[in-house]
Amino acid sequence: MSRVYLPGPWAEGQTLPLPEPAHRHLVQVLRLRDGDSVAVFDGAGHEAPARLTDIGKRSGNLQLGAVTTPNRESPLDITLLQCVSKGDRMDYTLQKAVELGVTRIQPLRSERSVVKLDAERWEKKRLHWEGVIVSACEQSGRTRLPPLLPVTDLESGLTDLPADRLKLTLLPGATTSLRQLPAPTAGIALLIGPEGGLSSAEAGRAQAAGFVAVHLGPRILRTETAGVATLAALQALWGDWQPADTA
Structure with missing residues (x-):
């Protein structure tokens, strides 16, 4: 329907x-x-x-007809901090993040972000992204729209988070896998870099802010793949992709 x-x-x-x-x-x-x-x-x-x-x-x-309140939300409270990528890449990330149960999305400006816009064009982008989120909710059966937070710089995005979040980011050379981490007791914050990745300074600021560098295997993922793959892994480990008797 x-x-x-x-x-x-x-x-x-x-x-x-x-x-x-x-x-x-x-x-x-x-x-x-x-x-x-x-x-x-x-x-x-x-x-x-x-x-x-x-x-x-x-x-x-x-x-x-009759109004209902079905629960189709993930038990995981996940904030996706996504450095803005170009065109369809960002649309793909937003669409799939919604399908995978993300709770809220925080777009970030970063040193290597390809997209550089003035305030008026950022507003047009925001309206477009909100449309992508609505369409993804319509398709996936979600009844709650994940909030799209205002675009901000990376440093502000790193510091405007509750202290009890499990903070994760993908970095080349990381030696920790998701399976080595304890299950989160509160929410999760996932930081994904832009096309060129986080700069060394940004990676350092993320780790200073409490972000744990993790890997998803030996291959380097594109920005539009990284967030989607990590969200899927989080749902499989701790979310609603587990068997009903172990969730």
Whole structure:
């Protein structure tokens, strides 16, 4: 069933206008019509079945059914601190991080980041990234939108974290594997560098801030692969990819 992000508050029995982007996708692309069913979620944990009504060329309505609060969030509280990468690479990272259950995303500017923008263009990027996150939630069945924090410099991102986080980063030459670490008792902060990796100074600042350098094997991963692979490993070790009797 197609899913639509519809910010709340709303309640069972309401009839609400179909948002323009959703109309374009559901009606013009998928060719849905009056009476067809979709699901809606509010980004805050609520979901409801809905029926399309009064569909026209540019407008339509959604008639909501019973509201539920399904739990599809990971038991791991993971903050992804992702140094901004170029174009589709960043989109891919955001999309897959959402699918893999990330809790929040902190984009970072770093020394080797390829993307250099002024304030207006950063705002356009933010709006685009939020759209990627919404689409990933629609596809993956999540009912909560992971917050996209404002872009900041790497040093601020390293220091604006709760002290009880398990702080991890991938660095070439690291000798510690994830399996050697104790299971986290609070949240996890995962720092991923840009296309050119973290500079030696940045790596030093990360380790001074309590980040543990880890590896995922002998191969060097691209920035768009590193975060996704680590998130998958974290879910397999300590998250909701474990068998039900050991989770």
